[in-house]
Amino acid sequence: MAAIKSGKASASSIVNNFLNQGKRPYFLASVYLALGTLLVYFNPLNMASFFFLLSSAFVIYKLQMHGGFKLAITAVALLIIVPIIGIRNIFYLEVIFQISVFAALALGLNVVVGFAGLLDLGYVAFYAVGAYLWAFFGSQQMFLLAEIPGTAPSGTPFFLPADMFYLFAFLGIVVAALTGILLGLPVLRLRGDYLAVVTLGFGEVIRVLANNLDKPLNITNGPQGITPIQRPTLPEGLLNSLRVLMDPLVGRDVSQGEFYNLFFYLLALLVIIFVIIVVRRLDDSKIGRALTAIREDETAAVSMGIPLTRMKLTAFAVGASFAGIMGVMFAANRTFVSPESFSFMQSIGVLTMVILGGIGSIPGVILGAAVVIILNLQVLQGLSLYLSQLRQSEAVIPIIDFAWKNLSTQLDPAKYQRMLFGIILILMMIYRPAGLIPAARRKRELSTRSKDKKKPITPSSTAAEADHGAA
Amino acid sequence: MIAVPIRRFYQNPSIRELIRPLGQIISFSAASSVVLSLLILLVALVLRGTAVNEYALSHYQVDILTLTLKNLPQVLIDGITLGFVYAAIALGYTMVYGVLEFINFAHSEIFAIGAFVGVEVLIAMNNAGVFTGISLWAAYGFLIIAILVGMVAAGGTAVLMEIVAYRPLRGAPRLVPLISAIGVSFFLQDLIRLVESLTTGQFHRIFPTFGNFDKRLLISNFDIAGTTLELNIQFKSIIVIIAAVVMLMLLNYIVNATKIGTAIRAVAQDRASASLMGININLCVVVTFLIGGALGGAAGVLYALKFTRIDPFVGFFPGLKAFTAAVLGGIGNLTGALLGGLVLGLLETFAGSYLYIFTMGAAGAEYKDILAFAILIIVLIFRPSGLLGEQVGQKA
Known part of the structure; x- marks a missing residue:
């Protein structure tokens, strides 16, 4: 062996x-x-x-x-x-944009789950808080408070100018962090598995509130969701000069919508670079080490003088704030938010990214986000397309003599994300709990500080031992 | 003179363990009903002087106290029925937690599998024409068969789940099996959906109508504040209550009066020592999952009977609420799960019927789902050991 x-x-x-x-x-x-x-x-x-x-x-x-x-x-x-x-091919930009959004979410969850070892199953709630923040202030909703959902009179003005978006991106950070602290204060002294269920409950509470706060005051517009939400304006002059540059490279005229996609991609990139810097600095800071200590042994950490609640709250607030800013961006990008986007499944999706990539590992989490999004958007949907082609063909499965066109139309692989997440979670927990790219700190803990710096650290040797130190 | 044979009769452990839970069930139902009714009447009394009273007068033509009183008996019956469903699911959580100290997140899907298998069996019978013109006895017989099949399927799935997804993780940090359990839960949800959509082309199933389950049994007529109030109970609610009571008694008997039950309790107290005493740990864990899963499966069929319509995600909310019930009663404690289930079922039904009136239509029954979480958070903050938590030694 x-x-x-x-x-x-x-x-x-x-x-x-x-x-x-x-x-x-x-x-x-x-x-x-x-x-x-x-x-x-x-x-x-x-x-x-x-x-x-x-x-x-x-x-x-x-x-x-x-x-x-x-x-x-x-x-x-x-x-x-x-x-x-x-x-x-604008679809690729969408895929990459989604990867960036979810990578930022996964990095945020990684601070909570990976660094501090607190399993948060309602993480998407903070994303929802950010999204609804801009959705409410960046749309006409403020003037529709007294209306019944779906009966917006035409010509209602927007409450705020579109460029307030930038301010609200920062407010998203603050508000989500505050929500994190508010949730954290009562629940953070709970043990790991209780905390998981309570955060799950919190996520559902936020979703139910979003679903039902259309009366007595119509704040969220209920299950129909809020639309339209404003996007920040792109200056015309910049657009024109960009057009001159882009049109020949792309080979055709670039529309404004496509520039918006590009704009949001660049914005997401900016946020994610910021997030990566923060998380990297955090990981090696005093707070990061305190969080690791808490993750490994709470009692020992307390006896070493680490302020348990404050550190946990910090982790919660940092993680939540990333979700908050991404939520604001999501609302502006889609110009539409509805409670459906913030279901429990989304929380587990983000958790799956963290687990798949490697708990506590920054490159790992980004890889995890990329893999899950691609599986979701490309592979599952590709399978769906393939199946619907088969359904229209005359093909027959040979041995069992089953004609593809008799296949139920309910079988749409694109909708089987839960199964995907479930399989990834089970397999990773059993075979590779430290993830695809295990966290550097884990390697450091287990190998005597690599004396020979040029020699690459092979993950296969340390991962096996680091395995069950995962959560 | 007659007391002696009765005492001797009661001291027989088998009989005692069968009778004791019955007493607990009756006293818990009665006590929680009385306490919560008094509370709700108190709230109504307080609200009597406020605008809520006007609202009740203008919308229901009676004052708030009468309105509350009028709805109360029916709410209590519904609440207790729901409470027993929650209790049956909560027992599965609490048993696994007692033995393995981890939240079996996938228990809600075990419940859903029980519901689906039971309903599919009945639908198959219905399609075969078994139900046309059958006697009442036969109808009940078929229902019991469906419940038993659901129990077997759910118990089997639970055991399979334990062997495949949890056993390899025994001894890992707490969160590792929990995450695996979440994975199992998601996987099973979509597996049910996949199987259903491949075989039937749809994944919403309806409990077939047969027998007299939908009929109502008139208990009595009351005269309250000049209006005659008809108090009745659906036959299916009676079935749910009786089935749950029988299961609880059987479970109590197995855990407290049989050899395997003693072994399970030993494992729950101290796995290492139990192992040293020659107890087969893996067997005990498998039996725990089997019993918990079977209870969950039966609860699933009963839930389908009560609420008629099921879909693959049917387990999610009942599962979470049952978990809340288990925590409310004190997780790891069988009696606690029963009490927690009853209290939660009652509270939820109260919220469902009174919240709308008390908030003058601003917040209605749609908030009853998050009531469970509010209770969960409050219990965990102020009394993490639950209502009956101090009897930690009795966990099983």
């Missing part, structure tokens, strides 16, 4: 050494990215080439290169390649 394991590790280290020799990684990363870009540019509808391009992010992450070069090549990919590719 041990022999097989070490054999595996050495094989992977041989590959690592081979790939990371001299200038090789720089060349490899550039070629990979360029190849992916060309593939997608010339086959905008081909899913495989899109995956190839996305996988280049992982390649860049894994290869050992100078930090500056990594940063530069990532910036080129995110700021030049993605916008062009994304506008050529």
Whole structure:
């Protein structure tokens, strides 16, 4: 058993050494990215080439290169390649936008679950708080308080100018953080599993409130949701100069809607960079170490003088604030919010991303978000399309003699996200609780601080031991 | 003279363990009904001098106290019926928690599986024409068969779940099996949906109508404040209550008066020591899941009988409420689960029928779902050990 394991590790280290020799990684990363870009540019509808391009992010992450070069090549990919590719096929931009939104949510949940070890099953509630904050103030809802839902008189003005969006993005952070503290104060002294159920309950409370606060005062417009919600204005001059730049690259006229997609993508990128910086600084700060101590052993942490409640509240507030700002962005991007978007399933979806990627690991969580979103938006929907094609064909399953066209139309894989989440959660918990990219701190804890810095740390050896230290 | 044979009769452990829960059930139902009724009447009395009274007068033509009093008996009956359903589910949570100290999140799906299997059996019988012109006895017989099949299916699923998803995680940190349980819960929800949509093309199922379950039994007529009040109970509510009581008695008997029950209690108290005494831990855990799952499955069929319509997500809210009930009564405590279920069922029914009137139409029955969470949070803050929590040693 041990022999097989070490054999595996050495094989992977041989590959690592081979790939990371001299200038090789720089060349490899550039070629990979360029190849992916060309593939997608010339086959905008081909899913495989899109995956190839996305996988280049992982390649860049894994290869050992100078930090500056990594940063530069990532910036080129995110700021030049993605916008062009994304506008050529707007669906890709949507996928990448969703990945960024959910990566930010997952990073926020990661602070709560990964750093502090508090299982929050109602995380999406904070997202809802942010979304409804802008939905209420950024729409006509303020003037419809006395109306019955669905009877908005035409010509109702908007309550606030559209550019207040930026202010509300910050307010979203504050309000969500406050909500986190308000929820946290009573419940944070509960033990892990109780906390999980109470936060779940809190998530449902927020959803039920969103569903029912259309009377006596019509605040949320009930199950119909609030629409239209304003988007910040794009300055005309900037648009025109961007058009001159983009039109030849994309190969056709770019519409304003597409620019809005681009705008929200860049905004999400900005937020996520901010989130990553905050989370990274937090992880290595005094607070981060205190949270780790709490996660590992509460009693010991208290006896070391760590203020338990304050630290837990900090984790809750930080996690909630990321969800808050993303909620504001979500409301503006969709111009529509309804209680359906904030169901328990969404909370579990975010949790699945965290678990899949690696609890407490920043790159892991981003990878988890990307994988889950792609599985959701591309693979499941692709399967749905494939099945509906089969249904229209004359094909028959040979052995059991079942004609595809008799297949129930209720079977729509795109709607089976729960099954996807469930399978991922069970398999990860049983086989790899530390996630696909285990957190660096876990590695550090278990390996004597790597004396030889050049030698890559192979996750396979430490992950097995780190495994059950996960939650 | 006659007291001695009675005492001897009662001291027989088998008989005592059958009778004791019956006493508990009756006293708990009565006590929680009385206490909550008094509370609600107190609230009505307080509200009598406020605008709520005018609202009641203008909308219902009676003052608020009479209105409350008029609805009360029916609300109590409905509440107790619902309470027994919750209690039956809560027992599954509390048993697993007692033995393994983890929240079996997927118990709500065990409940849903029981409901679906039971209803599918009955639908199949209905389609086969079994129900045309059958006698009342046969109708009840078929219902019992459906409940039993639902119990077997749910218990089997629970055991399978334990072996596949929980056993490999024994000994891991607390949150690991919990997350796995959430995964199982989601997986099962969609599995039910998948199976139903592949085989029947739809996933909402309706409990077939047969027998006299929908008819109402008139208990008596009251005269309150000049109006005659008809107090009646649906036959299906009677069935739910009787079935739940029988199950509770059986469960109490198994846990307290049989060898395997003693073993389960030993495992719940101290797994390592129990193992040293030669108790097969895995067997005990499997039996716990089997019993808890079977109870959940039966509760599922009863729920379908009571509320007629089921879908794959039917377990979510009852499951959460039953968990709340288990915590309310003191998790790990069988008697507590019963009490918690009854109290929660009553409170929820009270909220469902009085909230609308007391808030003058501003907040209605739609908030009764979050009432359970409010109770959960309040209980966890002020009395985390639950109503009957101090008897920790008795958990099983």
